[in-house]
Amino acid sequence: MHFDSKDLTHDQLVHFYKSLLLPRMIEEKMLVLLRQGKISKWFSGIGQEAIAVGVTQALEEDEWILPLHRNLGVFTSRHMPLHKLLMQWQGNQSGYSKGRERSFHFGNAQHHICGMISHLGPQLGIADGIALAHKLRKENKVVVVFSGEGGTSEGDFHEALNVAAVWDLPVIFVIENNGYALSTPVHEQYRCESLVEKAKGYGIDGVKIDGNNILGVYDTIKGVRKYCIENQKPYLVECATFRMRGHEEASGTKYVPAYLFEVWEMKDPIKNFEKFLLSAAVLTKESMDAIYQDLKEYIDVECTIGFNAKPTQVNTHHEEADVYAKVNAGENIPKHEVGSKKYENSGSRESASYSEPKIFVQKPNSVSHHRLIDAIKDGLRQSMQQHDDLILMGQDIAEYGGVFKITEGFVAEFGKERVRNTPLCESAIIGAALGLSLQGFKSMIEMQFADFVTMGFTQIVNNLAKIHYRWGQSANVVIRMPTGAGVGAGPFHSQSNEAWFVHTPGLKVVYPSTPADAKGLLIAAINDPNPVLFFEHKALYRSVSGDVPDAYYETEIGKARLVRSGDDISIITYGQGVIWAEEYAAGHPGISIDILDLRTLLPLDYEAIRAAVTRTGRVLVLHEDTLTGGIGGEVAAWIGEHCFESLDAPVLRCASLDTPVPFNIDLENNFLAKARLQETVEKLLNY
Incomplete structure (x- = not known):
């Protein structure tokens, strides 16, 4: 393996070495903790560290990175404290996701890292959006998003590269090609000679590099970053590498031919870089040992802190409160209700x-x-x-x-x-x-x-x-x-x-x-x-x-609208159903019909629903959607559970047929819930 240090100083080379060695040592510690049952799962990046570290070192600290399972070096290079990462990996509430996520399925805006989801491909499109924001603000910044070679088979890969190309977005797509998507080898994944060929189909330039060479990765990304900013275009970098462990520890490596481990052991990114640093007199064996010892002490201290985190305190209110971001009161935005x-x-x-x-x-x-x-x-x-x-x-x-x-x-x-x-x-x-x-x-x-x-x-x-x-x-x-x-x-x-x-x-x-x-x-x-x-x-x-x-105003989300008040039956509905209900009420003046327009289906206005039940005691839930699995079932169930004492009859549902929507107008009219509205009202009144 040839290392070209170009104009890098000895201090920079030592920094790269420390940045490369730290995630390897953390990983080795994690494998021990996994066997001890102190963490539950681990996706190892041993053998691939040079990609995550080299890429991150080549970027500005406020440039977003969207990493994957095996990119611990991204998190450590962005100086995220190990003790907090350890809390994250334990599922502790003091971690970055309050115990709601595992391993690297999390992000942190302060460190400009966007967390992955298990579906992998969808994060490629997010990178397009971040880059579009930079472009709109005329900021000289790039976004880096990681994919495995398996992820290139997903439709999201195609879509994201196409959008980036069409919109001329400064995105660097980094593919970590380690030969296997879990256990599926590349010859069962694609048939092109190199994944760089895929870039050509979108009018994107690309390059394939040795992903185990820290200086090669760093220099490539530095140059690609400059290209993307100057030309306002995307670029694809395929990094050839190999993972020395399984997809995750439980999956093992039996599906990988043994000789490949021997081949890639010779290409170990850390051992080879150490040889270079020694031969170039950047470090001595003693100074390397000292660095190792310093990092070991750091890891031990951080582990002590991480494993002394407070136990999880379960609070249902806190869990439910964090599902949505808080909405500003909007004091300066008028609120308005018309005709209701x-x-x-x-x-x-x-x-x-x-x-x-x-x-x-x-x-x-x-x-x-x-x-x-x-x-x-x-x-x-x-x-x-x-x-x-x-x-x-x-x-x-x-x-x-x-x-x-x-x-x-x-x-x-x-x-x-x-x-x-x-x-x-x-x-x-x-x-x-x-x-x-x-x-x-x-x-x-x-x-x-x-x-x-x-x-x-x-x-x-x-x-x-x-x-x-x-x-x-x-x-x-x-x-x-x-x-x-x-x-x-x-x-x-x-x-x-x-x-x-x-x-x-x-x-x-x-x-x-x-x-x-x-x-x-x-x-x-x-x-x-x-x-x-x-x-x-x-x-x-x-x-x-x-x-x-004519003014700029808001109608509050989550609040139903009382269309008309009545005494005989309450029709709870929304959308087209409101029009049907109003037309029916107008055509049947002898029935005192109460109509509630839900307007918001999530979250539902349960207090307005309760009030509608209380006013009449007879409820019909009307919607255009098909019957089975429609929101009418949820509304009816909630009424039965919370308003049973106020009911004088079962809650009835009027919905469209459980079929696809037909094209023929006569068939469509028969399909729609309106065709059964009168008989459902009569059934409710006669109960």
Whole structure:
């Protein structure tokens, strides 16, 4: 192995040696602790240390790194205290994730490290978002994101490289090619000669290097960093290496031919660097021994501190409170309710009262008559005017204005940097939105149709939703979801999929039915530091209209709206269901119908639900979604558990058929819940 020190000083070379040796010694200690049962799991990077250390040393300390399992050298090179890392690995509350994560599944904004998730690939898109933030701010910085050779087979790898190339983002994609993805060898993973060939397909330059040569890694990344900043382009670096342990200790290494260990033992990154330092008279055997002893003492002291951490104190309230980032009170943002009564908690869970709302709007106190689609556009435009750091992303949303024309004219008003067409890659764009959030930006993503969100499902339910609970990082991301049937669009453009996300703690799910709520809830969603899925019913875009304040205002997320008060039955609903309920009530004046518009599906307004039950004693939960697994089941179960004494009949559900959404209009009308509304009401009244 040839080492070229170039213009590095002896002090720098010694620093590299210490930085390289420390993670190896920590790992050896961890293997002992694992056998002693003091830590539960370990992903060893022995044999690969030169990559993590060399990469990190080549960056500025405020440049983000997105590491993987085997990158202990990233954390130690960023000077994260070993005792706190040890608490993290024990699952102790004093660790970086309060005991909620293990090993390296955590991040820390102070050290500019973004934690991985087990799905591996999705973090590549996050790197795109961080780099986009640098680009928008015209900062001369790069982002480094790690992948294994196995991860290059994931769709997220393709999407992230493509977005980085199309948007000219300064991202360095580092592939640690150690020959095996757990036990799958490279010949069963891909057929190209080198993974650098994959970069060429995206118009990206790349290079393959010896990942066990600390100076080669450092020098390469230094040069690549300079290239990415000067040219504002991404770059791919494939590092050839080998792991001397199993994927994790329990998996073993029986699947690896024995001769490979002999070959790679000769390429050990530390032993070879030691030989170079001795031959170049940078260090002596005695000085190396002294360094070893100093590091051993450091590790022993830190372990003593780490293993004397306070025992975990379980507190359910603290666990639940950390699922969401706290929302600022927003004293300077007007709150507004139009054409309804606002539910107010009386202080008792057993009683409730309603009062006419106070209207807080900027003078002049003007309103305009808007369709739902116009109100959404108005809220989005005012949010763009209010927040210079709000970025819009989506397919065809720029000059074309989106398939529903909500962002038409926005490019002329706000520019293409802030109104960004995206390639067809939902996962990478949602990841990029999270990356923007790490850098303090807000973002809105428009799904062309809510159905297409499946392509970004992992990013939403595993990255966006969990990141605050995992390591206290907010995700200021709104995903607009044009949803619903009734427009003859068939199985792939008509689904009601809100229930998929209501099951996921950490998300907020909003579903307005009126123009005024659509504007106010969208503004509130954009101001919320948590990820919000904003459902917009396509059939209501141009069929529903109403008075909407011209001012910039919020409608509070998590609060239901009392549409009308009644005595006979309560219909609890949202979205298109509100329109159906109002139409039914208008056509049946002899029935005193109480209608509650949930507006927010996660979190639910349970006090408003309780009040609706109390007013009538008979409840029908109505929604367009299919019956099985729909949110109606959750609402009905909660009522049965908490309001049983107030019921005069079982809670009934009226929902769409448990089939895909058919294309034919007659079949679609039969599919929709509206077709069964009258019979369900009659059944409830006659119970």
